[in-house]
């Protein structure tokens with residue numbers, strides 16, 4: 001369910017410390033850019049950024065590394081499904097959004113859910129309930 005305007009306003013300003021961001025790269029950025037505040041999640045007073053900062057980074061990671069999965073099996077998978085000897089069962093690839101967010105930035109579940117709420121509010125139909133993770137392309 002999408003959060004209300006007031007909930008969104010409150011959530012984006014929540015403070016999160018670099019220690020609560022599991023992803024080493026993002027944690028390093030947060031430590032550099034953050035200000036000394038009390039973390040909303042662990043109550044420690046240390047370098048914090050606002051949750052909207054984290055949501056922006058997660059959103060960018062999604063745009064770069066994530067795409068939608070197919071909603072239907074491909075022809076090979078259909079053939080497998082028709083084969084009565086086979087125990088093959090098709091399911092759509094992907095992960096629940098909150099879990100994908102958790103993975104993408106190594107966040108605890110409650111933090112990932114808050115980030116998801118911000119992104120849902122922002123896009124309203126941020127339907128990434130089933131998404132596919134592809135390898136990030138790195139320039140060499």
Ligand SMILES: [Zn+2]
Pocket residue numbers: 016017018019020039040041042043044
């Ligand atoms: Zn914290």
